[in-house]
Amino acid sequence: MKLPHEIVSLLKIKGINDTVVYLVTSSLNGNINLLPSPYTDVYLDEYILIPDLFAQKTKVNLNENRIGIISIVLPYSDKSITIEGPGNIIQWGHPQKFRFYDLTAGDILKQWGNWTEKENILDDENQTKPEVFAQRGVIVIKAEHINYN
């Protein structure tokens, strides 16, 4: 599904003090995991992208259970939304033709495989962001349902 414009704007590359976005995944036996990220972007108004920065438990969960939920508190509001859909990690090493729905690894890694080309990600005091940005790939969630809470 296409995300509404205001949600796309919220998830586009943003500043350091914006609301944290969580990606929620689970193993097949219900071991839940939350991944916070200050970095997100949106492709084709439908795919939410997050750089994979050592997100090892997320990777394990998505490899066996391809469901992801994005959870966001709307800025300046007490409302929150969740966006659910299938998820995957497109990693360096995947063949360029590797496909996840409308996406290919070649396209995604070319545009988002080096996130530092998209966004100034290092803060001076290193309180939020990693000193060294070692990206292993791009986490992708295909939006299929939105819930407003």
Added chain:
Amino acid sequence: MAKLTPRQKNWLEGTGAHIGTASKNGVPTVIVVDKATMVDDSTVKFILSPKQIQLVVKNLNENPRASLGPGGIGSIRAAYQFKGKSFIIGNELFVEIEEIYSTKPGPEAGLRLDNLAYNDVLKFEASRWADDGPPR
């Protein structure tokens, strides 16, 4: 259970949390609660709306595991994930925290903090963040 540091408690109480649960077959659900109260050094309590209870009660009845991440503006500096057993009494959700992880992006992501000595966790926090909780 895991003993939370003052900074961890301040962030949870100050911003509430994203609360993830899952069915026994791994179907996840998440709710956001903007207020939390520490009951003791390891147990946190949230007041849920009827809709939020409806969203999590089925999962918790078959799988009591819950995972918490601080929410709200600026909470990316609260790079923690808290995991534990949870239960509902009335409209209150209690989570007994058993595991604490760093979620700071990069090589420290996934580092288990509750296995470290308590004083070492305090040093870990002091060396990485200047605040002791969310802005007041």
